[in-house]
Amino acid sequence: QQPVQSPQAVILREGEDAVINCSSSKALYSVHWYRQKHGEAPVFLMILLKGGEQKGHDKISASFNEKKQQSSLYLTASQLSYSGTYFCGTGPNTGNQFYFGTGTSLTVIP
Amino acid sequence: KAGVTQTPRYLIKTRGQQVTLSCSPISGHRSVSWYQQTPGQGLQFLFEYFSETQRNKGNFPGRFSGRQFSNSRSEMNVSTLELGDSALYLCASSGIDSLYGYTFGSGTRLTVV
Numbered sequence: 399q400q401p402v403q404s405p406q407a408v409i410l411r412e413g414e415d416a417v418i419n420c421s422s423s424k425a426l427y428s429v430h431w432y433r434q435k436h437g438e439a440p441v442f443l444m445i446l447l448k449g450g451e452q453k454g455h456d457k458i459s460a461s462f463n464e465k466k467q468q469s470s471l472y473l474t475a476s477q478l479s480y481s482g483t484y485f486c487g488t489g490p491n492t493g494n495q496f497y498f499g500t501g502t503s504l505t506v507i508p
Numbered sequence: 509k510a511g512v513t514q515t516p517r518y519l520i521k522t523r524g525q526q527v528t529l530s531c532s533p534i535s536g537h538r539s540v541s542w543y544q545q546t547p548g549q550g551l552q553f554l555f556e557y558f559s560e561t562q563r564n565k566g567n568f569p570g571r572f573s574g575r576q577f578s579n580s581r582s583e584m585n586v587s588t589l590e591l592g593d594s595a596l597y598l599c600a601s602s603g604i605d606s607l608y609g610y611t612f613g614s615g616t617r618l619t620v621v
């Protein structure tokens with residue numbers, strides 16, 4: 399039931415792009431994305447509410463393919479501050495259980 | 509506005525003891541969820557409370573329990589602690605439909621020795 403993320407880990411140089419995928423075996427009604435820096439709490443990035451929706455701010459965006467039960471997070475022109483572990487979260491119809499994905503560790507180096 | 513507050517930040521307990529963790533959500537948030545985070549297992553859902561009622565429960569043994577008070581503050585209790593319970597316990601609060609995501613507290617780091 400826990401969404402699976404890929405890759406598990408990625409190392410980038412500043413300015414490079416990355417894509418993180420989130421795949422679920424169950425129907426997705428909404429997808430959240432969070433970033434957790436080492437030693438800190440996860441921080442909400444964005445929510446996608448329906449299939450086909452794409453969102454973004456700064457150079458981080460996401461898409462949601464409802465039919466494939468997948469979501470992807472796109473980081474372009476990465477910055478050092480993007481380093482952290484990224485989690486997708488799926489569900490709920492209000493009142494349903496909310497699951498976080500397996501996590502993707504992203505490290506940006508100079 | 510004040511964020512999600514978890515107390516205590518750190519705890520060291522002995523096997524067999526019990527522990528109670530506290531979480532105060534953002535003012536106005538009525539949903540509080542609890543997660544266990546370990547390096548190998550990621551974020552595992554424990555339970556969610558909404559308006560003093562447990563709305564969802566994850567796959568944890570009955571030693572893990574929780575409750576929510578009328579002011580939305582929540583407590584989590586673990587009885588008969590085991591070494592494997594050592595983890596970071598995070599609580600998260602949200603509005604009624606989580607449209608603005610979950611706001612996490614800084615967590616309680618529990619070490620069982």
